[in-house]
Amino acid sequence: MNALPLPPSGCFATGADGPLHLYAVRAYFEDTDLSGVVYHANYLRWFERARSDMLRLLNVDQRAAQEAGEGAYAVAEMTIRYAAPARLDDDVLIETRIEELGAASIRLVQVAFRRTGVEENAVHKGPMLAQARVRVGFVAPDGRPRRQPAAWRTAYAQFLAGADQATQFSSPNQPGTP
Amino acid sequence: MNALPLPPSGCFATGADGPLHLYAVRAYFEDTDLSGVVYHANYLRWFERARSDMLRLLNVDQRAAQEAGEGAYAVAEMTIRYAAPARLDDDVLIETRIEELGAASIRLVQVAFRRTGVEENAVHKGPMLAQARVRVGFVAPDGRPRRQPAAWRTAYAQFLAGADQATQFSSPNQPGTP
Amino acid sequence: MNALPLPPSGCFATGADGPLHLYAVRAYFEDTDLSGVVYHANYLRWFERARSDMLRLLNVDQRAAQEAGEGAYAVAEMTIRYAAPARLDDDVLIETRIEELGAASIRLVQVAFRRTGVEENAVHKGPMLAQARVRVGFVAPDGRPRRQPAAWRTAYAQFLAGADQATQFSSPNQPGTP
Amino acid sequence: MNALPLPPSGCFATGADGPLHLYAVRAYFEDTDLSGVVYHANYLRWFERARSDMLRLLNVDQRAAQEAGEGAYAVAEMTIRYAAPARLDDDVLIETRIEELGAASIRLVQVAFRRTGVEENAVHKGPMLAQARVRVGFVAPDGRPRRQPAAWRTAYAQFLAGADQATQFSSPNQPGTP
Numbered sequence: 118m119n120a121l122p123l124p125p126s127g128c129f130a131t132g133a134d135g136p137l138h139l140y141a142v143r144a145y146f147e148d149t150d151l152s153g154v155v156y157h158a159n160y161l162r163w164f165e166r167a168r169s170d171m172l173r174l175l176n177v178d179q180r181a182a183q184e185a186g187e188g189a190y191a192v193a194e195m196t197i198r199y200a201a202p203a204r205l206d207d208d209v210l211i212e213t214r215i216e217e218l219g220a221a222s223i224r225l226v227q228v229a230f231r232r233t234g235v236e237e238n239a240v241h242k243g244p245m246l247a248q249a250r251v252r253v254g255f256v257a258p259d260g261r262p263r264r265q266p267a268a269w270r271t272a273y274a275q276f277l278a279g280a281d282q283a284t285q286f287s288s289p290n291q292p293g294t295p
Numbered sequence: 296m297n298a299l300p301l302p303p304s305g306c307f308a309t310g311a312d313g314p315l316h317l318y319a320v321r322a323y324f325e326d327t328d329l330s331g332v333v334y335h336a337n338y339l340r341w342f343e344r345a346r347s348d349m350l351r352l353l354n355v356d357q358r359a360a361q362e363a364g365e366g367a368y369a370v371a372e373m374t375i376r377y378a379a380p381a382r383l384d385d386d387v388l389i390e391t392r393i394e395e396l397g398a399a400s401i402r403l404v405q406v407a408f409r410r411t412g413v414e415e416n417a418v419h420k421g422p423m424l425a426q427a428r429v430r431v432g433f434v435a436p437d438g439r440p441r442r443q444p445a446a447w448r449t450a451y452a453q454f455l456a457g458a459d460q461a462t463q464f465s466s467p468n469q470p471g472t473p
Numbered sequence: 474m475n476a477l478p479l480p481p482s483g484c485f486a487t488g489a490d491g492p493l494h495l496y497a498v499r500a501y502f503e504d505t506d507l508s509g510v511v512y513h514a515n516y517l518r519w520f521e522r523a524r525s526d527m528l529r530l531l532n533v534d535q536r537a538a539q540e541a542g543e544g545a546y547a548v549a550e551m552t553i554r555y556a557a558p559a560r561l562d563d564d565v566l567i568e569t570r571i572e573e574l575g576a577a578s579i580r581l582v583q584v585a586f587r588r589t590g591v592e593e594n595a596v597h598k599g600p601m602l603a604q605a606r607v608r609v610g611f612v613a614p615d616g617r618p619r620r621q622p623a624a625w626r627t628a629y630a631q632f633l634a635g636a637d638q639a640t641q642f643s644s645p646n647q648p649g650t651p
Numbered sequence: 652m653n654a655l656p657l658p659p660s661g662c663f664a665t666g667a668d669g670p671l672h673l674y675a676v677r678a679y680f681e682d683t684d685l686s687g688v689v690y691h692a693n694y695l696r697w698f699e700r701a702r703s704d705m706l707r708l709l710n711v712d713q714r715a716a717q718e719a720g721e722g723a724y725a726v727a728e729m730t731i732r733y734a735a736p737a738r739l740d741d742d743v744l745i746e747t748r749i750e751e752l753g754a755a756s757i758r759l760v761q762v763a764f765r766r767t768g769v770e771e772n773a774v775h776k777g778p779m780l781a782q783a784r785v786r787v788g789f790v791a792p793d794g795r796p797r798r799q800p801a802a803w804r805t806a807y808a809q810f811l812a813g814a815d816q817a818t819q820f821s822s823p824n825q826p827g828t829p
Contacts, residue, residue, distance in 0.1 A: 121418055124321040124386045124410075125303040143302040145347050146357075147340040147512060151505035151561055151717060153792075157726040158503065158699070161692035162325045169323050173384065179324075180383040183685060192691040196730040202794060205358040205507055206351065208302045232302075240299055258687075260736060325692065327685035329539060329739055331614075334681060335548040336521070339514035361507060370513040374552040380616060383685055436509075438558060477774055480677040480742045480766075481659040499658040501703050502713075503696040518681040525679050529740065535680075536739040561714040562707065564658045588658075596655055 127170045127211075129276065136276055138174070138213040139240070140167035141232070144203045154202035160247045161195070164227045167211040168253070175272040188263050190253045193222065197249040201231070208232040210240060218273050221262045222254040305348045305389075307454065314454055316352070316391040317418070318345035319410070322381045332380035338425045339373070342405045345389040346431070353450040366441050368431045371400065375427040379409070386410040388418060396451050399440045400432040483526045483567075485632065492632055494530070494569040495596070496523035497588070500559045510558035516603045517551070520583045523567040524609070531628040544619050546609045549578065553605040557587070564588040566596060574629050577618045578610040661704045661745075663810065670810055672708070672747040673774070674701035675766070678737045688736035694781045695729070698761045701745040702787070709806040722797050724787045727756065731783040735765070742766040744774060752807050755796045756788040 127140035142163050150156040168190075172179060183189050203209055210230045217224035227250075231243035257263040305318035320341050328334040346368075350357060361367050381387055388408045395402040405428075409421035435441040483496035498519050506512040524546075528535060539545050559565055566586045573580035587599035613619040661674035676697050684690040702724075706713060717723050737743055744764045751758035761784075765777035791797040 120306060122303070122305045122317045122319040122388070124319040125300070126321075127300045128298060139300050141300040141302040143304075143344075143348075145340075145344050146506045146508070147343055147514065149507035150502045151507065151509045152502070152723045152725065153507045154725075154794075156503060157729070158692050158695035161695065162323075165325055165692070166321075166323050169384075170321075178384075183383070189686045191686065191688075191736070192733055194730075194732050195691070196728075198728050199726055202725070205361070206347075206356075210300070324684045324686070325690060328680045329683035329685065329687045330545045330547065330680070331685045332547075335551075336514050336517035336681065339517065343514070367508045369508065369510075369558070370555055372552075372554050373513070374550075376550050377548055380547070438510075476662060478659070478661045478673045478675040478744070480675045481656070483656045484654060495656050497656040497658040499660075499700075499704075501696075501700045503699055518679075521681055522677075522679045525740075526677075534740075539739070561717070562703075562712075566656070 125166070125170070127167065127174065129174065131279070132212065132214070134214060136214070136279060138167065138171040140170050140211045140213065142166065142209045142211065144205055144207045144209060146205065148203075149205055154204055155207075155246075157199060160197065160199075160229060160249070163209065163211060163229065164213075164249055164251065167213050167227060168225065168251075171213055172269075175269075175276060177269045177272055182266065186258055187266065188255050188257045190223075191256045192251060193254045194252040195249055197247055199247050201244045201246050203229070203231065203246050209246065210242065215273060215277055216250070218270065218277065220264050220270075222252055223265075223273070225251045225253070227251060303344070303348070305345065305352065307352065309457070310390065310392070312392060314392070314457060316345065316349040318348050318389045318391065320344065320387045320389065322383055322385045322387060324383065326381075327383055332382055333385075333424075335377060338375065338377075338407060338427070341387065341389060341407065342391075342427055342429065345391050345405060346403065346429075349391055350447075353447075353454060355447045355450060360444065364436050365444065366433050366435045368401075369434045370429060371432045372430040373427055375425055377425050379422045379424050381407070381409065381424050387424065388420065393451060393455055394428070396448065396455065398442050398448075400430055401443075401451070403429045403431070405429060481522070481526070483523065483530065485530065487635070488568065488570070490570060492570070492635060494523065494527040496526050496567045496569065498522065498565045498567065500561055500563045500565060502561065504559075505561055510560055511563075511602075513555060516553065516555075516585060516605070519565065519567060519585065520569075520605055520607065523569050523583060524581065524607075527569055528625075531625075531632060533625045533628055538622065542614050543622065544611050544613045546579075547612045548607060549610045550608040551605055553603060555603050557600045557602050559585070559587065559602050565602065566598065571629060571633055572606070574626065574633065576620050576626075578608055579621075579629070581607045581609070583607060659700070659704070661701065661708065663708065665813070666746065666748070668748060670748070670813060672701065672705040674704050674745045674747065676700065676743045676745065678739055678741045678743060680739065682737075683739055688738055689741075689780075691733060694731065694733070694763060694783070697743065697745060697763065698747075698783055698785065701747050701761060702759065702785075705747055706803075709803075709810060711803045711806055716800065720792050721800065722789055722791045724757075725790045726785060727788045728786040729783055731781055733781050735778045735780050737763070737765065737780050743780065744776065749807060749811055750784070752804065752811065754798050754804075756786055757799075757807070759785045759787070761785060 148155045148159045212228045214226045229246040233243040234241035255265045326333045326337045392404045406426045407424040411421040412419035433443045504511045504515045568584045570582045583605045585602040589599040590597035611621045682689045682693045746762045748760045762782045763780040767777040768775035789799045
């Protein structure tokens with residue numbers, strides 16, 4: 118029998134520009150519009166999934182913070198360039214890098230690539246589909262900016278310190294984790 | 296280093312009611328609404344992802360059929376009952392069964408469960424979240440019903456013949472597949 | 474200069490089966506998928522807009538109830554039949570009837586029609602696109618069913634008592650209201 | 652009886668920076684996420700509705716161009732700043748200006764405001780919610796950039812020439828149009 122299906126889950130790696138988070142999505146009917154390609158706004162949903170997965174792997178519990186009334190991240194600013202269209206059933210890889218870590222906000226760079234194949238320890242990247250620079254701010258329930266929880270900033274700093282430490286952040290739900 | 300991230304991909308299994316397709320999703324911010332739980336319409340998107348993944352694993356190429364002008368599946372009818380809410384970060388398992396295979400349409404039963412854990416060869420199901428009965432029909436580009444491609448019906452019939460043959464349908468992108 | 478744009482807003486009327494709420498939407502790119510027609514799950518979003526508009530016209534303040542921690546409506550059950558596809562730029566009319574008013578839940582029937590024209594006091598209905606029977610339940614923040622606020626049930630009862638009283642519910646934002 | 656409901660429709664006006672398109676939306680449950688405010692990606696859907704409405708009022712028939720295989724607009728680039736959150740039932744006004752008209756693309760500025768009231772010939776603007784600069788390109792079905800249809804560019808030029816001519820573009824479905 119096949120492996121049991123696992124929820125989509127990313128991992129950490131080291132890229133040319135330093136530590137990266139990698140996340141995979143597939144394009145479904147829900148993502149497309151009548152022009153036959155993925156609707157532009159849906160890349161923002163994909164990028165949000167990748168950011169949330171990165172936080173989860175860093176043991177940043179957004180739901181607990183939300184339920185405890187501490188606050189939540191809100192996108193403050195985003196610039197996105199669309200380079201090539203994604204089509205139904207395309208396998209897409211999303212790379213997320215932390216560009217700048219502030220007291221109350223984080224700047225990230227996120228890039229979506231079409232995948233052309235998978236091999237042991239290697240991803241075959243196809244064309245770049247879209248590239249975004251995003252600033253997210255932590256906001257209190259009253260909507261005012263608030264410093265991110267200290268434990269979260271520590272986790273981000275550890276991640277930024279290098280992917281060789283990143284494996285310690287691996288998720289129990291991660292496919293193929295020993 | 297961790298395993299490379301793979302696109303969400305399901306598998307086949309045998310349930311009490313016969314052959315099943317299993318598919319996993321996670322609830323993200325995009326899926327929720329201000330009541331704090333997953334917005335009701337988004338279960339239909341999750342169920343569509345599961346159906347599309349099942350077809351892909353059966354080598355049914357919806358995109359090729361669409362691009363060749365043969366046609367596409369359209370949901371003709373759906374009954375859905377919401378049993379319990381899904382919340383942010385919940386791991387959700389979707390079971391899909393083919394209930395009835397017609398010349399131009401298929402009846403399916405799809406059930407979403409919260410997952411409470413994963414073990415070798417075992418999924419720990421939590422409460423049922425939603426259950427749907429769906430009828431999808433194959434329609435020509437002009438919108439008229441059309442018989443499904445013969446190869447597709449054969450694939451469905453093989454799947455219905457039993458999950459012990461299902462492994463032959465396993466996807467190259469399937470996590471953990473040898 | 475043209476009239477100022479007003480938010481989409483419905484009205485009450487009397488149909489063959491009694492009092493109705495009418496709501497208009499237009500199909501945009503966001504609503505379609507690559508098959509060229511409106512994605513099936515998006516009718517649920519349209520129906521939710523129509524229900525929320527009906528409640529708003531009945532002075533049922535869902536946001537206040539949510540913010541006060543009283544609760545919110547959740548869809549408990551829905552059966553939907555898709556009769557004909559909606560396409561980009563189609564003008565769609567949604568009729569909503571209250572079928573049954575319970576202590577903690579409401580059964581509604583919602584039908585979407587393509588519009589073929591508008592005249593003074595007359596809507597030209599095109600083909601039916603989709604028809605749904607929906608049961609929504611009022612739920613407390615802890616997820617348990619709860620009786621709907623008494624004032625809300627009174628408003629629904631007044632509406633059910635007849636559309637000739639319905640005009641008293643007209644919204645200040647209603648286009649063309651004297 | 653109240654006025655019949657009309658599909659959401661905008662209008663043209665003259666702003667401090669010249670001719671504008673105005674479009675109104677309301678925030679529904681579908682637009683929000685668990686943080687209680689409108690999900691960031693949904694502003695892109697609102698902005699797309701406003702652009703499509705502007706085109707429709709200019710007699711630019713996107714659907715006909717799509718069905719004739721001429722091509723469609725695709726968002727090439729967008730920068731968006733989120734200034735204040737929108738909440739359930741908020742009435743939102745979207746202003747769209749054409750910033751630059753090219754052979755194959757258009758640069759637009761779109762701003763969303765909360766509305767605090769409506770009066771004869773006057774809109775009361777509340778706080779700015781989000782501001783976006785968008786570049787859309789016309790692309791052939793094969794995905795390559797293509798010059799926009801000449802008639803479309805003429806319509807844009809007429810619009811840019813001044814809102815006093817804009818009334819000639821008014822839609823038959825426009826609320827309150829004589």
